[in-house]
Amino acid sequence: MxxxxxxxxxxxxxxxxxxxxxxxxxxxxxxxxxxxxxxxxxxxxxLYTKRIDIGLPPTQPKLSREACLKHLKRIKTNTELEQLARHNKLEVDLDTVRKDWLELLGPQHKKRIAEHYGIFEHLYGEGYFTPFLNLEVLYDCYPDSYLPVFTGNVIKPLEASKQPIVNFESDNEALWTLALTNLDGHLKENDKEYVHWLVANIPGNHVEKGDTIVDYLRPFPLKGTGYHRYVFVIYKQNGKVTYEVPKVVASSSLDDRTFVTREWYKKYQDDITPAGLAFFQSDWDPTVKDFFHNTLNLKEPVYEYDFPAPYIRPQEWFPKKRPFNLYMDKYRDPKQINKEYLLRKLKTEDPFKMPPPPLKFPNAHPLPKSMPSWLKLHERKIRLKWGRVNDV
Known part of the structure; x- marks a missing residue:
């Protein structure tokens, strides 16, 4: 037990x-x-949470809050400016406004936009910098005018087919490195880039006198891949630098242009410091196809997305609260439906006569009493030109 x-x-x-x-x-x-x-x-x-500032320190001291408030108070108490603004006679020099913006808030605004587009993350990983140096890039694509590169504006491949003009403020004794890379266009490896232009040991702001390591290559965003980001970065050198990068000319293959900015910068971070930034976006245009065939001697890759067929639930014997014609059209060929609407439109068309005037009050004209309710609704939509009749 x-x-x-x-x-x-x-x-x-x-x-x-x-x-x-x-x-x-x-x-x-x-x-x-x-x-x-x-x-x-x-x-x-x-790599993506620990942020490290790798750029130059600010060149101008930051204005104090008291100085900003004092400046605003002085402007608001100026009766002359108030009267001119009230009568729409106050003139503002845009060049002076842009100069003040570049010196005060411009670098911070450019930094925020670059972070929004993921420029720093895909270039340096955990690194970032504030572009205190204003980098001006201009494409000479139109007669007597230039297309500037700002921070994310759209430039077509045809418009960027020629080497741009680059301007920035610099002392004659300073040396610089200019790099242009594509963050989204590598054909074989997603985590790598293509270097489109690399010029080292630029004396002052004379880019043409620098050592061209990689010749300029126009953008070639592939069809179906959306917008590609093309980034210009200007680096300030501590002295003359010899990069261990093979010489790439215009006739070189795309494999020779494979580039990883983070690894390249990590190798030369003691000799160069990023100072200026400008980037644009570009998407496919018909000149990309000619570029692949005639310049690269390659077939153009085209990316397309095959959308799956829409799901249509099985038919029911008695579909409740659903118009008969709309319910049955789900199981018909859309081309046949459009054909019926088109034939109905062409039935009353005559190329030698003016079309009949539309009904002034479409809903006021009665329909036969023997007509089903779903067909009455169908006829009213056609009279009012609602729905699918406008697709043909």
């Missing part, structure tokens, strides 16, 4: 532990603790 009672108690405890509590997953002795699970869920890669 005593031993049998022990067996009964052990059996109840076993059922309580294994059946009463339906345990899922691994047993507690093998599974992770709650702290380990939280650490796993809250894990963030330091």
């Amino acid at each position: 005593f031993s049998r009672g022990i067996r009964l108690v052990n059996n109840v405890q076993f059922q309580h532990l294994r059946l009463g509590h339906r345990m899922r997953g691994k047993p507690p002795i093998y599974s992770r603790t709650i702290n380990e699970r939280l650490d796993e869920l809250n894990y963030k890669d330091e």
Whole structure:
């Protein structure tokens, strides 16, 4: 009796532990603790969360709050400016406004826009910089006018087919490096770039006197891949630098232009510092096809997305609260439906006569009483030119 009672108690405890509590997953002795699970869920890669400023320090001291308030108070108390603004006679010099913007808020605004487009993340990973140096890039694509590169404006491949004009302020003794890369256009490896232009040891702001390591290559965004980001970055050198990069000419293959900015900068970070930034976006145009065939001697890759066929639920014997014609049109060929609408339109058309005037009050004209309700609604839509009749 005593031993049998022990067996009964052990059996109840076993059922309580294994059946009463339906345990899922691994047993507690093998599974992770709650702290380990939280650490796993809250894990963030330091490459993208730890930010490091790799740029130049600000050239001008930041205005204090008191100075800004004093300046605003002086403007608001100026009655002459107030009267000119009230009568729409206040003239503002846009060149002066742009100069002040570039010196005060322009670098911060450019930095925010670049972060929005993911420029720093895809160039340097955890690195970023504030572009205190204004980099002016102009494409000579129109007679007597230039197309500027700002921060994310759209420029077509045809408009950027020629080497741009680059201007920036610099001392004659300073040396610079200019790099142009495509962050989205590599044909074989997604985590790499194509370098479209690389000029080193630029004396002052004379880009044409620098050492051209990689010849300029026009943008060639592929069809179906959307907008590609093309980034100009100007680096200030501490002295003359010799880059261990093979010489790339215009006739070189695309494989020779494979580039990773983060690794390249990591190798030469003691000799160069990013100072200026400008970038644009570009998407496909017909000249890309000619560029692949005539310049690269390659077939043009074309990316298309095959949308799956829309799901149509099986037919029902008695579909409730659904117009008969619209319900049945779901299971018909759309081309046949458009053909019926087109034939109906052409039935009353005569190339030698003026079309009949539209009904002034379409809903006022009665329909036959024997006509079904779904067909009446169909006719009213055609009279009012609503719905599918406008697709033909």
